[in-house]
Amino acid sequence: MTTAAVPKARSRGDYAKIIGLIFGVLVLIGIIYGYITNPVTTTAVLASTLRQSTPLVLGALCGLIGERSGVINIGIEGQMLMAAFIAFLANVYTGNLFVAVLAGFATGAVLGAFLAFMSVTLKMDQIIGGTVINILALGLTSFFYQTGLTTQGKMQPIPLGPLADIPLIGPIFFDNPPITYTTLILVMLVHYVLFYTRWGLRTRAVGEHPSAADTVGINVFKIRYINVIIGGGIAGLAGAYLTLEAVGSFERAMTNGRGFVALAVMIFGKYTPFGAWGAALLFGFATALQTQLQFAGQLEIPHQFIGMLPYLLTIIVLAGFVGRTRVPSAVGKPYEKE
């Protein structure tokens, strides 16, 4: 019996990896060249890349821990927006940033629980459940929003000692506000939990083959609930990031589609935290570059076209080179016990 794993012939995936590597090297060369010729702008673009990517990464993490357990979450946008609003209010009224962030997290988690209730317990169509959250969040935040409120303080960058002084890398990675750091940690944490722990194994099993999990005594509903709730909390963190760390105030519909871009980022990242992180960085980079180009204003291209740059670049690179994504088999399907 030959059951041992045999290496497959070189597949499309391998070529994609090679092309990806070449692409990565080119980007690196570009960055170094940029840094030598124009250090200030380059650092600004790269630092902005990380900032732009933060809410996307958080949103994608929310999406992927839900979908890995079999629940589609298209309500990320709404979770972010609502959390941004509540975090903002919490800050306005308590003046405490930490409490405000917690409020954002909790808001996302509560909406996560609501989504889980609709899709796991009521077995509603999951797309509709997510849409309900999006509409609800947009309606409620717009209705209750009053102009004139201002936050009390904004989260400030915390330089990490001598690390922050390393040229180029220091200002980008080691001189950030708290939620940005947290995001980097979360990427690693979610990766670890998903692929190296009991919880992760069960989550993936539930998302791939819920009845197999059920027959070994795993509570499919519980796993789905908890994943969707924690995911909601993480999306809530993205909302808090927007009001407390990026902008410093709330605006109507300020998430501006980030929840949906996060979903795309999750898919392009093949449902893995690091993949999502890479995809979000790419998108963030394109966004930062776009802003820089608009700013410089030397190009004779209508700004609408420059505005398309992040989307175009992301689609070309990711759709072209990343190859096929394997979606968790049971995603979107309510589990019927009998």
Added chain:
Amino acid sequence: MNKTNRPIVLEAKGLTKRFPGVLANDNINLKLHQGEILAFLGENGAGKSTLMNMLYGLYTPTEGEIWIKGEKVEMSNPGDAIDRGVGMVHQHFQLVPVMTVAENVMLGSEITSGGGRLNMRKAIQNVRDLSEQYGLAVDPTAVIEDLPVGTQQRVEIIKALYRHADILILDEPTAVLTPQEANELFRIMNDLTAQNVSIIFITHKLKEVLSVADRIGVLRSGQMVGTAMPEDSTETSLAELMVGRNVILQVEKSPSKPKEPVLQIQNLHVRDDRGHASVEGVDLEVRAGEIVGIAGVEGNGQRELVEALTGLRHADSGKIIIDGREITHFNPRQITELGVAHIPEDREKHGLVMPYTLSDNMVLNKYFKAPYAKGVIMHHDKIDQNGQVLVKEYDVRPPNIHALAQNLSGGNKQKVIVAREFSTPTKLLVAAQPTRGIDVGSIEFIHKQIVAQRDQNVAVLVVSAELDEVLGLADRIAVMFDGRIVKILSAAEATRERVGLLMAGSEA
């Protein structure tokens, strides 16, 4: 051996299970004694799996009580059953295809080293130990979807042993095993009972029941219709008890009158999923009006051969000719249109669309044609009519054309496929494991249908791991070994022993 004086480890009292519109189990009483092998027989849809699922905590009984080791139990999920030492190998494997053997084995009872971190190394070692201890060969690091069904079955057994089960429920474990693998399983079952493990064993194969069971229970339409002791029973008596009428276990057919060749395979080479040569130069001809059977231990290229014939897999080289037309690179639809019917080996994956109704499933090979469709408009009344006729003719139970395929019992799923494939005009019938998981009554029926097809000048190719089936049906027998056809015998030349030896690769 009579073990009924031993302590009772599992008892069901008046168990009843009702699904919407179906009384699947009706007031069932059963006792399982320590170290005993209790075999369960019953027609497809008799309610065997349902009963086992209740004993395993997967289904909640509508009425009745379950007692395990002297204690009355209320189980809300399989975890409760596992805690009491009950293990189950399901009729349809409960394995996560993208995960490894070790991951599947430990799922739900993981080995961790603090903080919930999986200890993969220990898990792999554990699986290796179990597989050595019980002679269940598997590679713990292999990914499930790459493994043949026989190996997946072993993984399921290891899963139960890993959880220290001492009451083991095996729901049709031998349906997918080769005779050698089945014998291996019986050896394991005997080892286990010697260590006081008690086993409930479901099968449709009467021979197996007679050779391994200590006691036999028979279910019919959800009711326990009797128990029997193997020493007082014969295959015929059991079949009668099961079906409630006399069953003819032998295939009845007249000598074949082969006509023009319909299928010609020339020097065919096909690779398997991993890119390894699997079919290595097969030449075969099937004529109208004859049944050619392919005998062979599973995994010797039969699956890939069938998939190439039906357009599900690309052939590397060689030619497949049907009715004088080369079809080597045709797609499945084109091949179906030529009049090729296919009963696939994996009924859940290639045979049925599980969330569709029976009537929809019954037109999968013709829904795009009149009278079922006109342009893009489907004619549901015609589709339902077709379903109604076939359900009646092929005795699918329950006879509800709007039931979903996924809610059918295993054997009835198979009947739906057979009904669909036999109800269209056919030139060539390719049947892979056509009676896997089917009760004796239905086997008799399907075999009759296959012979009837032959007598209407259809060319038939039957692939079966069941040697008796091949010997009983085929007019000519091709033995496949290691990707090649090592010998073609006429029905007269083919004895059990001779074919068995050829299948094992000895004798040329």
